[in-house]
Amino acid sequence: MQIGTDKVVSIEYTLTDDAEEVVDTSVGEEPLVYLHGAENIVPGLEVALEGKSVGDELKVTIEPEDGYGEYLEELVSVVERAMFEEIDELEPGMQFEAEAPDGETQIVTVVEVDGDDVTIDGNHPLAGQRLHFQVKVVDIREATADELAHGHPHGDDDHEH
Ligand SMILES: [Zn+2]
Known part of the structure; x- marks a missing residue:
């Protein structure tokens, strides 16, 4: 076969x-x-x-x-710390599953935590x-x-x- x-x-x-x-x-x-x-x-x-x-x-x-896929700068964005209120220690490199607009599951990586601002990257890690x-x-x-x-x-x- x-x-x-x-x-x-x-x-x-x-x-x-x-x-x-x-x-x-x-x-x-x-x-x-x-x-x-x-x-x-x-x-x-x-x-x-x-x-x-x-x-x-x-x-x-x-x-x-x-x-x-290609790396897309527009998938990097800054969100409020409050979006991660259940996470006590939010650190760069942490990954979360999020639902993309098309309904697909998307992995989001925390890039930077700066007070109330959290920079996240929705690009696939690869x-x-x-x-x-x-x-x-x-x-x-x-x-x-x-x-x-x-x-x-x-x-x-x-x-x-
Ligand atoms: Zn099945």
Whole structure:
């Protein structure tokens, strides 16, 4: 079986940045399972995996526009400290999940805390970065009707959502 639209694919991967630092890896953990063609993973990686088979290994370099997007200055903004009233110690580098205007979950990073002013950055932490993936395909199967309806793979345990 080859990777294509509507296949559920399991991959082992290691993601490094331009400085060859490991940013993220599945090695030592469960493989990443995604639904091909459903934008579960960055576009550049999905394209690179198209047509691959179990056991195939690949190295892919992905430019920001095919990864987590370009870094956008307009996503940096200053908000009031009161927005974080539940957080006692607010420090630069802290990350929060916020809902973007389009309803998608967005990670917001605190850049600076200056009295009542908190500078936050809504760019994905990997926005503007070139991504280097080393990937091995470990499993490919047909998606179930439920998975296609949900747009993501389901694990072994039943879940309701
Ligand atoms: Zn689901």
